[in-house]
Amino acid sequence: MSKVIETARAALEERLGDGFDGSVKFEIAGEGALIIDQDGVREGSGEADCTLSADAETFEAILDGELNPTTAFMSGKLSVDGDMGTAMRLGSLLG
Secondary structure, three states: OOHHHHHHHHHHHHHHOOOOOOOEEEEEOOOEEEEEEOOEEEEOOOOOOEEEEEOHHHHHHHHOOOOOHHHHHHOOOOEEEEOHHHHHHHHHHHO
8 A cells, every 4th residue: 555545545534534425435646546435435346336536736725724625626737527415415525
């Protein structure tokens, strides 16, 4: 597991607590992927309601609170594929 993925997993677990109502896959370019769902946060790729894709720098800025997820999306730094409502719910928890 890459250091970026491990750090992200730990940060997301801290923020989301017992899990998330829905399923989201975060694809971090050059690093791997995380799945967030009702079971928590784990490394891996699989089916999800929504897939968010960004580079490691953008993803870290979102987790650090330096970049709002909506701003990242509107500026093209974060792409969303799938259920936009699920992405917005997660964004409100992260933003």
